[in-house]
Amino acid sequence: MYKATIFVTLKESVLDPQGVAVKGTLHTMGYTEVSDVRIGKRLEVSLEAANQEEAEVAVTAMCQKLFSNPVIENFRFDLEEV
Amino acid sequence: MYKATIFVTLKESVLDPQGVAVKGTLHTMGYTEVSDVRIGKRLEVSLEAANQEEAEVAVTAMCQKLFSNPVIENFRFDLEEV
Numbered sequence: 001m002y003k004a005t006i007f008v009t010l011k012e013s014v015l016d017p018q019g020v021a022v023k024g025t026l027h028t029m030g031y032t033e034v035s036d037v038r039i040g041k042r043l044e045v046s047l048e049a050a051n052q053e054e055a056e057v058a059v060t061a062m063c064q065k066l067f068s069n070p071v072i073e074n075f076r077f078d079l080e081e082v
Numbered sequence: 083m084y085k086a087t088i089f090v091t092l093k094e095s096v097l098d099p100q101g102v103a104v105k106g107t108l109h110t111m112g113y114t115e116v117s118d119v120r121i122g123k124r125l126e127v128s129l130e131a132a133n134q135e136e137a138e139v140a141v142t143a144m145c146q147k148l149f150s151n152p153v154i155e156n157f158r159f160d161l162e163e164v
Contacts, residue, residue: 001117007124022125022148031144035083036128042089043104046118062113066104 002047002055006077008068009040043067046082055079084129084137088159090150091122125149128164137161 010016019037026034045062049055059077068075092098101119108116127144131137138161145157 009124009126025148026127026144029144029147031129031140033130033140034127034144035130036126038126040124040126042091042122042124044091044118044120044122045108045116047113048115048117058113058115062108062111062116065111066107 001082002049002052002079003082004043004045004047004055004059004077004079006043006045006059006063006067006075007040008043008063008073008075010038011072011074014072040073041067052079052081083164084131084134084161085164086125086127086129086137086141086159086161088125088127088141088145088149088157089122090125090145090155090157092120093154093156096154122155123149134161134163 016038018039023034023037045059047055047058049058056079063075064070098120100121105116105119127141129137129140131140141159141161146152150157
């Protein structure tokens with residue numbers, strides 16, 4: 001059994017409207033020292049695989065096909081045997 | 083300037099309906115080897131602070147008040163001077 005911890009983030013060049021909204025809320029709450037907020041996803045996926053490489057191939061495909069939009073997002077993941 | 087990378091995750095005991103839905107989609111796509119999916123948030127916050135400790139106090143407060151629901155979620159963050 002393997003566990004992948006996946007991070008999906010917006011590419012640097014992409015505007016983050018959700019981040020802008022959260023920054024505004026933080027300023028309203030008095031945290032005016034905040035200059036930027038970027039919001040992404042963190043996923044944990046547990047999966048069976050014969051070996052590390054097979055798990056890596058499967059998780060990469062899941063990231064490309066489902067978890068991230070390659071046009072505006074990047075992904076990376078850590079993989080551990082559990 | 084400091085940058086906090088914040089991870090907000092559901093507590094282990096809490097059901098993750100979004101994760102269950104994504105697992106179902108992965109199975110439909112053919113990834114039946116996936117046994118569990120847990121979904122959380124990853125935030126990057128850039129902020130001014132006089133020192134590391136001041137930044138830590140501010141980010142902790144933001145996590146407690148805005149980024150996480152203490153009843154069902156945990157948070158942790160990494161803090162670096164940039």
